[in-house]
Amino acid sequence: MEKAADHKEVITIPEPTLRRLPIYYQYLKNLESTGTKVISCTTIGNDLDFDPTQVRKDFSYTGVEGKPKVGYLVADLLREIEEFLGWNKVNAAFLVGAGNLGTALLGYSQFKQHGLSIVGAFDKDEAKIGRLIHGKRVLALEKLPGLALRMGIRLGIITVPPASAQEVADLMVKGGIQAIWNFAPVTLKVPSPVLVRNEELYYSLASLSHSLAKKMHTKTEKGEEGYASN
Amino acid sequence: MEKAADHKEVITIPEPTLRRLPIYYQYLKNLESTGTKVISCTTIGNDLDFDPTQVRKDFSYTGVEGKPKVGYLVADLLREIEEFLGWNKVNAAFLVGAGNLGTALLGYSQFKQHGLSIVGAFDKDEAKIGRLIHGKRVLALEKLPGLALRMGIRLGIITVPPASAQEVADLMVKGGIQAIWNFAPVTLKVPSPVLVRNEELYYSLASLSHSLAKKMHTKTEKGEEGYASN
DNA sequence: TAGATTGTTAATCGATTAACAATC
DNA sequence: TAGATTGTTAATCGATTAACAATC
Numbered sequence: 001m002e003k004a005a006d007h008k009e010v011i012t013i014p015e016p017t018l019r020r021l022p023i024y025y026q027y028l029k030n031l032e033s034t035g036t037k038v039i040s041c042t043t044i045g046n047d048l049d050f051d052p053t054q055v056r057k058d059f060s061y062t063g064v065e066g067k068p069k070v071g072y073l074v075a076d077l078l079r080e081i082e083e084f085l086g087w088n089k090v091n092a093a094f095l096v097g098a099g100n101l102g103t104a105l106l107g108y109s110q111f112k113q114h115g116l117s118i119v120g121a122f123d124k125d126e127a128k129i130g131r132l133i134h135g136k137r138v139l140a141l142e143k144l145p146g147l148a149l150r151m152g153i154r155l156g157i158i159t160v161p162p163a164s165a166q167e168v169a170d171l172m173v174k175g176g177i178q179a180i181w182n183f184a185p186v187t188l189k190v191p192s193p194v195l196v197r198n199e200e201l202y203y204s205l206a207s208l209s210h211s212l213a214k215k216m217h218t219k220t221e222k223g224e225e226g227y228a229s230n
Numbered sequence: 231m232e233k234a235a236d237h238k239e240v241i242t243i244p245e246p247t248l249r250r251l252p253i254y255y256q257y258l259k260n261l262e263s264t265g266t267k268v269i270s271c272t273t274i275g276n277d278l279d280f281d282p283t284q285v286r287k288d289f290s291y292t293g294v295e296g297k298p299k300v301g302y303l304v305a306d307l308l309r310e311i312e313e314f315l316g317w318n319k320v321n322a323a324f325l326v327g328a329g330n331l332g333t334a335l336l337g338y339s340q341f342k343q344h345g346l347s348i349v350g351a352f353d354k355d356e357a358k359i360g361r362l363i364h365g366k367r368v369l370a371l372e373k374l375p376g377l378a379l380r381m382g383i384r385l386g387i388i389t390v391p392p393a394s395a396q397e398v399a400d401l402m403v404k405g406g407i408q409a410i411w412n413f414a415p416v417t418l419k420v421p422s423p424v425l426v427r428n429e430e431l432y433y434s435l436a437s438l439s440h441s442l443a444k445k446m447h448t449k450t451e452k453g454e455e456g457y458a459s460n
Numbered sequence: 461t462a463g464a465t466t467g468t469t470a471a472t473c474g475a476t477t478a479a480c481a482a483t484c
Numbered sequence: 485t486a487g488a489t490t491g492t493t494a495a496t497c498g499a500t501t502a503a504c505a506a507t508c
Contacts, residue, residue, distance in 0.1 A: 022432040026415045068466045068507045085436045086443030100334035107330040115439040185256045202252040204427045206315045209345040213316030298483045298490045
């Protein structure tokens with residue numbers, strides 16, 4: 001298993017690159033809308049605060065090709081990034097947990113342009129079952145595995161409270177779902193072929209509040225205590 | 231500026247560590263609720279799929295101390311992480327954009343336990359101004375700078391469409407806000423002391439759809455085309 | 461052509477992991 | 485005490501950045 005595919009080398013893309021591609025994409029979409037046809041890594045790097053070489057390297061993973069002295073065609077870049085990220089095909093997904101966050105995600109019309117279409121919503125709460133949310137009917141949770149199998153759904157979104165998240169994940173696995181986008185702050189246990197991506201809302205929060213606390217601290221040390229109120 | 235504080239060395243925490251701390255925190259909260267008092271890095275590493283040495287190193291940044299042969303006190307860890315992340319003090323924040331996502335965030339009661347209290351909501355839309363959302367009155371956007379200054383608000387949350395995000399950021403800066411949690415997919419331009427943290431919803435999506443696409447591709451190459459429907 | 465930009469290889473930097481002494 | 489675990493220093497690994505030849 002370790003040396004699988006040793007003839008055709010497997011290129012794995014670095015996580016940081018994968019994280020930056022959507023940033024380029026959004027930036028390029030903007031450029032496109034202003035009518036810009038061609039762009040250089042230098043300009044992109046300046047605008048997004050990335051090293052130009054890094055931009056070039058990131059792009060190379062998508063297979064796009066630029067022209068020396070000219071740059072890259074915006075249209076080329078958009079097309080290649082879309083294809084690379086699988087955003088040119090739409091993945092049908094089931095969402096479980098029709099609370100605040102679930103409702104917000106169900107209403108996100110932009111998802112379709114990013115390869116995601118939420119085609120079903122589920123909940124355990126009797127009060128929510130049968131209701132329409134952003135045009136989608138909320139179904140009973142226990143119907144998920146059967147429907148997922150029948151419809152060939154490969155992507156699941158979990159927006160339930162942490163205590164129920166594992167149970168939901170189990171049902172998704174049972175329904176043949178292959179990738180889970182998990183918004184509940186829990187580490188899910190799933191069989192290895194199933195992919196889990198945690199949306200760590202609290203990470204950003206951690207980063208922000210840590211920096212704010214540090215800022216405060218620095219100020220206090222300098223003797224400007226209480227300057228910023230609070 | 232470059233060699234500021236050369237006597238008292240400035241320890242900067244690696245981003246990845248900062249990203250993991252909330253994961254430990256959530257895990258430890260769970261442990262605490264089951265009555266566990268003491269835990270070792272080995273166990274944590276096993277449960278969360280991290281290298282035990284890494285766990286130890288991560289903890290060291292918070293200043294927590296363990297006991298050889300025994301491990302760490304769960305209570306100690308929770309306290310130190312809370313303090314390190316600034317979660318023991320609550321930051322008051324203003325949120326702009328009372329749409330689906332904004333509404334969801336306004337309803338997130340768990341934020342208070344993570345150092346965040348959203349004390350004001352703003353919108354440009356006349357139809358939304360004056361309404362109550364999760365107990366908070368939506369105010370007119372132009373009131374933000376004045377109120378932020380008066381109340382000493384240091385944290386801002388942006389949940390408006392990308393086209394309005396920069397304008398909102400400018401108002402926040404005018405109101406003396408020092409850190410921005412940005413959910414709009416745009417790169418904001420703010421003066422350097424102001425911190426911006428982008429919540430990149432599309433990154434996870436990129437990662438997931440890319441992996442799904444790759445999985446599909448691999449399968450297809452093996453000649454099992456069309457197996458998973460779609 | 462000259463100069464800007466790509467594409468790639470090499471050097472650097474930082475995070476992860478391994479090794480191991482200290483200790484309860 | 486013996487063994488498990490911490491805390492730390494050194495080795496490894498991978499991503500970022502620098503250098504530079506190729507090229508339009």
